[in-house]
Amino acid sequence: MSFFSKSPWIFHYDASSCNGCDIEVLACLTPFYDLERFGIVNTGNPKHADILLITGSVNERNIEIVQNLYRQMPDPKVVVAVGACACSGGIFARAYNIQGGVDKVVPVDVYVPGCAARPESIIDGVVQGIAALEQKRKKTA
Amino acid sequence: MKKTIIPFGPQHPVLPEPLVLDLILDDEKVIDAVPTIGYIHRGLEMMVERVEYTEMGFVVERICGICSFMHGMGYAVSLESIMNVEVPERAKWLRLIWAEISRVQSHLLWLGLGADAFGFENLFMHCWRMREEVLDIFEKTTGGRIIHSVNRIGGVKRDVSDSELAAILARLQELAKAFEETARIFASDPSIAHRLGGVGVLSAADALETAAVGPMARASGIRTDTRLYGANLYDQIEFEPVVETAGDCLARAVVRMREIPQSIDIVRQAIEKMPKGEGLPLENKPRGNPVGETFTRLEQPRGEVLYYVKANGTKYLERFRARTPTFANIPAMIKLVKGCDLADVPNIILTIDPCISCTER
Numbered sequence: 325m326s327f328f329s330k331s332p333w334i335f336h337y338d339a340s341s342c343n344g345c346d347i348e349v350l351a352c353l354t355p356f357y358d359l360e361r362f363g364i365v366n367t368g369n370p371k372h373a374d375i376l377l378i379t380g381s382v383n384e385r386n387i388e389i390v391q392n393l394y395r396q397m398p399d400p401k402v403v404v405a406v407g408a409c410a411c412s413g414g415i416f417a418r419a420y421n422i423q424g425g426v427d428k429v430v431p432v433d434v435y436v437p438g439c440a441a442r443p444e445s446i447i448d449g450v451v452q453g454i455a456a457l458e459q460k461r462k463k464t465a
Numbered sequence: 466m467k468k469t470i471i472p473f474g475p476q477h478p479v480l481p482e483p484l485v486l487d488l489i490l491d492d493e494k495v496i497d498a499v500p501t502i503g504y505i506h507r508g509l510e511m512m513v514e515r516v517e518y519t520e521m522g523f524v525v526e527r528i529c530g531i532c533s534f535m536h537g538m539g540y541a542v543s544l545e546s547i548m549n550v551e552v553p554e555r556a557k558w559l560r561l562i563w564a565e566i567s568r569v570q571s572h573l574l575w576l577g578l579g580a581d582a583f584g585f586e587n588l589f590m591h592c593w594r595m596r597e598e599v600l601d602i603f604e605k606t607t608g609g610r611i612i613h614s615v616n617r618i619g620g621v622k623r624d625v626s627d628s629e630l631a632a633i634l635a636r637l638q639e640l641a642k643a644f645e646e647t648a649r650i651f652a653s654d655p656s657i658a659h660r661l662g663g664v665g666v667l668s669a670a671d672a673l674e675t676a677a678v679g680p681m682a683r684a685s686g687i688r689t690d691t692r693l694y695g696a697n698l699y700d701q702i703e704f705e706p707v708v709e710t711a712g713d714c715l716a717r718a719v720v721r722m723r724e725i726p727q728s729i730d731i732v733r734q735a736i737e738k739m740p741k742g743e744g745l746p747l748e749n750k751p752r753g754n755p756v757g758e759t760f761t762r763l764e765q766p767r768g769e770v771l772y773y774v775k776a777n778g779t780k781y782l783e784r785f786r787a788r789t790p791t792f793a794n795i796p797a798m799i800k801l802v803k804g805c806d807l808a809d810v811p812n813i814i815l816t817i818d819p820c821i822s823c824t825e826r
Contacts, residue, residue: 340505343822344530344611346481354593385503418515419508440611
């Protein structure tokens with residue numbers, strides 16, 4: 325993909341992660357990796373966001389919050405599950421109150437592996453998320 | 466007048482983590498704050514029933530991604546004291562060096578987040594750029610940026626060669642020089658002094674009463690530091706805990722800023738004192754299953770952490786418990802939030818350096 329038709333805004337939520345992936349998501353936005361060079365802006369408001377980055381394995385308490393945030397985002401929207409926990413529950417899959425992956429709660433478009441997911445792979449995941457977003461937009465248009 | 470209740474979290478731009486507070490307001494003043502927990506609880510302590518003690522170290526490391534090295538070290542030290550394993554000298558020194566480097570990493574991370582919270586985005590970017598240097602050192606020596614998995618029960622997994630250690634020290638000292646400039650800006654900027662000075666003052670008496678730990682207590686004039694007890698080779702290191710007396714948000718920031726060069730100096734002392742050479746032993750493997758119980762204390766970047774481990778002779782531990790520094794600092798935080806302005810709440814919460822995934826595990 326050589327250019328994007330829109331600058332996508334991302335929104336991050338920590339659904340019972342260990343902080344590892346969350347600080348890597350933040351590290352993506354800082355000068356060394358600089359996600360903003362793709363025109364990507366981190367926002368704190370789900371109503372402004374196109375891409376939802378979720379880290380963590382989603383415990384029982386978070387189910388409603390994640391679904392609520394997902395519903396608040398305008399269509400078309402893309403969910404990127406960041407890290408092993410968000411993909412499958414990861415090392416915490418054996419814990420008693422863990423759902424085992426974001427896709428048990430909301431539909432996921434892109435899975436980013438790693439524990440903690442490296443900034444390079446998070447950036448790759450977001451760029452793939454943008455492609456998924458374009459496709460969804462074409463479908464609805 | 467009718468009271469207003471403002472929900473703070475679980476999703477809030479100031480913190481990447483889901484901290485939940487119900488702020489009860491009277492006009493612009495916060496009169497009460499009611500915390501709700503559980504949004505990041507993973508039942509990690511209960512996992513000892515399903516994960517063997519040899520593998521539990523990897524789970525314990527994932528209590529928190531910021532102080533992951535120290536959690537792994539605390540677990541290893543606990544099991545070593547139960548199983549009477551003597552850790553090789555060089556492995557102990559390597560642990561100390563990594564622990565201090567992770568303190569530098571954590572404080573830089575916090576300083577960035579704190580700067581972002583009071584609207585100084587430039588400083589946030591600066592601190593995180595410096596932090597990448599530290600993460601680079603971690604990646605070169607342990608293989609991981611965030612989760613290192615380098616601690617084993619009885620030692621460490623990898624050696625770092627003497628020439629590499631010298632290069633790391635040179636790099637850290639350069640970082641300290643670059644940080645001096647940032648610290649100077651931080652200390653002399655009038656808008657920072659205005660935003661943080663005199664906000665959220667915790668007196669020494671209150672700090673003792675609420676049992677605050679780490680930089681939070683040291684900023685209120687209490688000379689407390691678990692490293693002073695001398696465990697894990699800290700008895701061979703010369704250092705004096707950084708203590709400030711003002712007890713406000715600015716003092717808490719200054720304590721952490723002054724601890725960065727101090728930790729780098731501790732790394733220098735450790736590299737000078739550790740046994741040199743190639744192929745020194747790094748690990749004494751324990752035999753059998755552990756029996757007994759133990760307490761371990763460490764000084765994490767956020768303060769004192771306490772581990773309790775009880776083993777019953779099977780490959781599954783009977784009980785594992787961690788009391789993390791943020792958990793100890795929450796009563797002090799609630800005390801500070803009561804009576805402050807709504808606009809100061811993010812600053813007060815951030816200057817305790819909260820780590821919610823440590824607290825709720």
